[in-house]
Amino acid sequence: METLLFLVDGRTPNQLRPLTCSRNVLNRIHGSASWSQGDTKVVAAIYGPKSGTKKGENLEKACIEVIWKPKTGQSGKPEKEYEMILRRTLQSICLLNIHPNTTTSVIVRVVNDDDALLPCAINASCAALVDVGIPLNHLAVAICCGVVESGFVILDPSKIEEQKMKAFVHLVFPNSVLSVLPEESLHVGDEAKEHGLISSVTHGRMSVDDYLHCLERGRAASAKLSAFLRKNLQSQVPSNT
């Protein structure tokens, strides 16, 4: 018999925390966005594209550099890891050959940390990239899924819930797109394109079945996140009068 699991703040396991997103929050920055999921809040600021790349980078492509600033304290190893993951994720969604030999700096500042920090940062950076106007081939939506001892999967856990979990995984999916093409042409092999996976970072031990469960739940949630992001971006499009 299945027992109903309610999370600390009264959500069901399939419910996401309240989301808010605002763009153009910082005045002198070329593009910025803030994203919050429940109590976790992250602000991403983007400068660029600026001319010149760092040494050793490909001159035919744009270069993205990420600076992660934690809420308190100095940047250490965990921050460097976040920077690397964020950089690889953003590199895969940007069209890098439109502005060759340029550098775009993404600065992520953690305002409040209530877990699911990396997905929040990825979502904020993606919204900020749209604000700057950097060409993207699709948007990225990120979600955190946790696995409890019994094998149950919970979406978007907060810090209290995270302590009860044996493992969790951060997943980044491309957004759902509207298209004029018939559905089949958007499929790669048997799967729809939007069911692809951009990044996946796991912590802790979980079985393969648990991981596949997380993927499924994450995909379903990414559709909701996609719709939220699309609505948010549309509402800030200036209307002609």
Added chain:
Amino acid sequence: MEDKASTSPASFINQAVVPGDVVLDLTNFSNQTIKLGGGLYQDSDAISVMKAGKLKFSKPNKYWVESSQKRYVPCVEDHVLGIVVDSRSDNFLVDIKGPALAFLPVLAFEGGTRRNIPRFEAGTLLYVRVVKANVGMNPELSCMDASGKAAEFGPLKDGYMFESSTGLSRMLLSSPTCSILEALGKKVSFEIAVGLNGRVWVNAESPSNIILVSNAIMRSESLSRVQQQIMVDKLFQRIQGS
């Protein structure tokens, strides 16, 4: 959320689109030429969106995404406001809020010869025209129009320059004259230069008029035509009242 199956391209025109949306299927346009403007790119047989904005179409075959940013993507024949950063022997380096610094050849002035090269200090504001804007290269500017005349290009003296978004610049330059400029022009006389790269320069007789006009323009971006008119009326009522 599933993809909409075979929606016609007409349904995307004047709709807000986000990066990743596929808006045109090239297999329907077998023998025609299509011109793509900013924000769209070709992905084998389909045209996809790169920037979030509104998809626009102009007959017979031009498609583009209209969006408003703080930074500028250089395009040929745009009139922009640049700030001189440095000068070299054969060109000036000018910042036009784009990915790379632009070059302004020292001879690109009306009647320009090696003997009368203008001297611009760093920080001089110039109204210039973009002549070349290729991917990966620094854009090239000119202070002459296509026929070689000066035509109002060159340094702008006095006045006040402020930054805006590219969307606001386009609105100020739209024809018929946009409502905010018309309304302000009826009450106060001023001179204005609008750069498509998101810079606006305003000059008037007294500093208070300059500030009035600049603030009114900065606040008018999100307002409709009627709201802009009302805002200007209220502004002048407050000034005359005090």
